[in-house]
Amino acid sequence: MVTLLLIIHGLVGVALLGALTHQTVSMLRQRAARGTAFVDRYCGVSAPTFTIAILMLYVVQVTLGALVYPSYRIDVRIPFEEMSLGWAVGLFELKEHFAGIGLALLPMYAFAWRPDSAATHRRERIAITLLLTFIVWWDFIVGHILNNIRGLA
Amino acid sequence: MKPGFSPSIFAIAFCGTYIAVFALNSPLFRYYPLHGDFNWGRQELTGVGPAITWYGMLAASGIVASLLAVCIPERGVDKLVRNNVWLFACAAMLACVFLLRNLFA
Numbered sequence: 573m574v575t576l577l578l579i580i581h582g583l584v585g586v587a588l589l590g591a592l593t594h595q596t597v598s599m600l601r602q603r604a605a606r607g608t609a610f611v612d613r614y615c616g617v618s619a620p621t622f623t624i625a626i627l628m629l630y631v632v633q634v635t636l637g638a639l640v641y642p643s644y645r646i647d648v649r650i651p652f653e654e655m656s657l658g659w660a661v662g663l664f665e666l667k668e669h670f671a672g673i674g675l676a677l678l679p680m681y682a683f684a685w686r687p688d689s690a691a692t693h694r695r696e697r698i699a700i701t702l703l704l705t706f707i708v709w710w711d712f713i714v715g716h717i718l719n720n721i722r723g724l725a
Numbered sequence: 726m727k728p729g730f731s732p733s734i735f736a737i738a739f740c741g742t743y744i745a746v747f748a749l750n751s752p753l754f755r756y757y758p759l760h761g762d763f764n765w766g767r768q769e770l771t772g773v774g775p776a777i778t779w780y781g782m783l784a785a786s787g788i789v790a791s792l793l794a795v796c797i798p799e800r801g802v803d804k805l806v807r808n809n810v811w812l813f814a815c816a817a818m819l820a821c822v823f824l825l826r827n828l829f830a
Binding site: 677694700 | 730732733735736739740743747751756758759774775780782783786787790794796807808809810811814815817818821822825827828829830
């Protein structure tokens, strides 16, 4: 059961990573994409339409992480501590805390991407989207590193 | 007056409470996954295995932030922090790194 949850956690992570990265690249690209090149097509999406999907994926992802957490605490973290891998424990701690802080940003993220906030909260929109992208990438990479050191059995 | 929800106050209060709870090691509750026990308050149980504090930290931060986001009128705060809410999240993340520095020493 834990293995299944971990696989779903990973898959939702990929979807969230893709959606947020897509939105971020599209947001940062200044000129409108009109060409047929891959980059133009990649950026030629309506970034606001990703917002609801990203909000839902983020909440689902944190919930899945919370469900898997007890198994990590017993089956992975204790061996890390016995192997004196303090840095690995520290990386995971940062992963969980960053994910929690990301939850704090979700209402502001939703607000900043509303069409009527475009003019007044532009800087907020860019900064929070970049911050959430960083959090999701960090959590994804750290999760993989730790799983490579010692996965959940 | 219609009650509203201020996303900026929610973010600031959540980050502030989260770091305070983390620094003071005072989650709302602790969960002990070995036997599925919950323990409310600051006191740590012994002999029941490792504790998870993260759930209690999220719960405490979420409750405080939700209450403040509903109770404090946004208008004044929004003028003060408009376009700078992300700085509070950055500060909270840096505070986490600082509080965990011993693990990387």
